[in-house]
Amino acid sequence: MSFQVTVQPSGRQFSCEEDETVLGAAIRAGVGLPYGCKNGACGSCKGKLVEGRVTHGAHQEKALSVAEEERGMALFCCAKPHSDLVIEAREVLGVGEFPIKKLPTRVAKIDRVADDVVVLSLQLPANERLQYKAGQYIEFLLKDGKRRSYSMANAPHLDEHLTLHIRHMYGGLFTDHVFNNMKERDILRFEGPLGTFFLREESDKPMVLLASGTGFAPIKAIIEQAIHNGSKRPMTLYWGGRRPKDLYMASLCEQWARDLPHFTYVPVVSEALPEDNWTGRTGFVHHAVIEDLPDLSGHQVYACGAPVMVDAAKRDFVGRCGLPEDEFLADAFTSEADAADAVLTTTPAF
Missing domain, CATH: 3.10.20.30 (Beta-grasp domain)
Incomplete structure (x- = not known):
């Protein structure tokens, strides 16, 4: 019916x-x-x-x-x-501008950029092209019917390969396979593009880009798209990790900061060890935003990473810093464990 x-x-x-x-x-x-x-x-x-x-x-x-x-x-x-x-x-x-497709793809390259992070490069069939908006994601279609979601880490115009940033979740069905068994030329299937987290190109507000861990992937695509558009909007990237090595593409962010007069990079580390010799910002990454920008009423925020970070940032930015709620754009990375923790009852709503 x-x-x-x-x-x-x-x-x-x-x-x-x-x-x-x-x-x-x-x-x-x-x-x-x-x-x-x-x-x-x-x-x-x-x-x-x-x-x-x-x-x-x-x-x-x-x-x-x-x-x-x-x-x-x-x-x-x-x-x-x-x-x-x-x-x-x-x-x-x-959202409906580009068709959602189910496509095969070949693993072109697997680059380990940190102990627990790889950049997975995917090659589409010669007669296919995936159109998407910077910030969106795809879902891998696994043989058991399950799905795994990963954001595109490259802007749409940089489409020789689709690149994904994958962190190893030990015991995770898919990431264990990626890190232990996957080889170049393996064939995968995916569906996409999906998601409503993407660059709002019509806005001229200064952008705060907030990432934790591999939440940097769609943020990277958004920055690349803004650069490609010739945008002069001020952009400030706050990228947080437990240790400096978790900021696995820090050199790229530093290069953007050198080359782009309207771009600022603020790395934040929460659990640096003495051997890291870290002298930069410490603590929670969204607290660094509040310290620098206590008034966000004229900004637009793009946030991606762990749900606890995204939730805290939205609460504090909207509640304490005056950010309009509809200017907080977010993609909270959820895992198989998050889904398993869902309430296992069905409830009617009237």
């Missing part, structure tokens, strides 16, 4: 089958609901259920609490309809 979903305030409408999620139907229809992980962990797709009834699948409490659900909020990545729906959500323009 099919139901109609109406999005406010835009008035856009799309159909949703009773066995698919509202977000899945929106993506299929090219309607730009905001989203990130698609597995009930990050909360990016949360919106208001104005009319109708849905049932929520497994999700994390932090993504949608019982109190929020009682107030009429819904998590569209795991909400399935039982009636026609009217929902309230901020639409992201440009």
